[in-house]
Amino acid sequence: MKTMISNIDINDIDLKELKKHAKLISEGKTVIFPTETVYGLGANALDENAVKKIYEAKGRPSDNPLIVHIYNKKEVYNLAKDISEKAEVVMEKFWPGPITIILNKKSIVPKTTSGGLNTVAIRMPSHKIAREIIKQAGVPIAAPSANISGRPSPTKAKHVQEEMNGRVDGIVLGGDSNFGLESTVLDLTGNTPMILRPGSITKEDLEDVLGEVVIDPSLSKKEDNKKAKAPGMKYTHYAPDADVYIVSGTADDVIIKINNLIQDNIKKGLKTGVMCLDENKDKYNGEVVTLGNTLEEVASKLFDVLREMDKRNVDIVYSEEFESTGLGQAIMNRLLKSAGYKIIKA
Ligand code: AMP
Ligand code: MG
Secondary structure, three states: OOOOOEEEEEEEEEEHHHHHHHHHHHOOOOOOOOOOOOEOOOOOOOHHHHHHHHHHHHHHOOOOEEEEEEOOOHHHHEEEEEOOHHHHHHHHHHHHOEEEEEEOOOOOOOOOOOOOEEEEEOOOOHHHHHHHHHHHOOEEEEOOOOOOOOOOOOOOOOHHHHHHHHOOEEEOOOOOOOOOOOOOEEEEEOOOEEEEEOOOOOOHHHHHHOOOOOOOOHHHOOOOHHHHOOOHHHHOOOOOOOOOEEEEEHHHHHHHHHHHHHHHHHOOOOOEEEEHHHHHHHHOOOOOEEEOOOOHHHHHHHHHHHHHHHOOOOOEEEEEEOOOOHHEEEEEHHHHHHHOEEEEEO
């Protein structure tokens, strides 16, 4: 497939160029575009044939529903019903932004888009290019992360070019994603709001405005994963080619443990990568790629670092562990999935 590729400057959007991609969407074709979370692979959410092309391009299982991206809050009322007061609060407080809400769907949303469910996932992104393309296309856009299913989500233009050129009709390149982790997914169909996927908008942020919020309990353990309420959380995800392990313990113990493991790996002829905070980068003997210093930096760099490990052809990757509160919750969720829940105690 020939892919139309355009570079768009977020600070000076070339509307004529962007409209070519919006036109592709309105014609039922697929276009990749940047959002504030990760790059999305979009098509008209209300056109079943267009949506099928997304699943094909990604190799995504058809029971894994897509997030519908909208330009205007009014669109929610066309797509969903039984919209609660709490849903109104979330939309008012956090949109446009990196949170997706699950609501009961109206029949206008094809089952292909909702992965066969009676609910629909909706988000209003804040990224200027994403907003403009949805506005110009004039339709809600279903857009999962623009990676081949199972791979880390793309957060940089180069990730998209390397992986998706030739698999979609259009690609809009527009710099790096701001947050670097996919949106928080919040189910608002029950009495108590439930986080189905942690993201940059945290449980604590949500509790400030909603009162009690729970996290889908099946997310924390591999054995429970099959019960995850977001179908996408059941699948292997974010995995580089190398075998990833999280090493847990006090900072000093983790450093000693990882260095010992690296020595064992050298004897076996295996090349080791290490993912760590910037402050620890000189303490390891392997192929070190730093994740930055703050949780915000770790979130924005994580997928890029996982891809970097593939480039460096390492066989095994060890990652330091992060705290499981606030933004750390989302980081550990992605790390655990990329590691297939393998944790080594230091
Ligand atoms: P992605 O599109 O790759 O960012 O993934 C979207 C995530 O939202 C996946 O984990 C989906 O399974 C989840 N999701 C989308 N729609 C629904 C829904 N109606 N109910 C529950 N989870 C959903
Ligand atoms: Mg994804």
